Amino acid sequence: MYAKTRFHLLMHAVCVGHGYCGGMHGDKFMHVTDYIPQSGDVTADQFVEWVFLAEHGGQTSEPSPTLDRHRERLRAFFVEQMGSDVVDASQLRWE
Known part of the structure; x- marks a missing residue:
């Protein structure tokens, strides 16, 4: 059994909590x-965009209140689990 890191908890929230587990492209x-790059700073907003890229291949349709809520919640998960927005x-x- 492995210890659950902040990243594991974040990924659980993203995938199990919201169903953004990646996708076929x-x-x-x-x-x-x-x-995620090998080094450097990553912001919560960048992470959320990468979640959507992985899930939808950058093909999210026009603005949607539902997707906006998901983005906000995923951003909040990032800050909560990682302890910072960067x-x-x-x-x-x-x-």
Whole structure:
């Protein structure tokens, strides 16, 4: 059994809580972790956009109140679990 890190808790909220677990784009499965850089700062807003890119391939339709609420909630999860609205990319890794 592994210890649940802040990142694990964040990913649980994103995937299990909201169903954003990634998606197929052509013949490749994409996950939010595929967009996270090796180093540097990552903002909550960047992370949320990468969640949607992984899920929808950047093909979200016109603005939607439901998607806006999801974005706000995912951003809040990021801040709550990671303890800040900006973290180093190294904190966004599976252990």
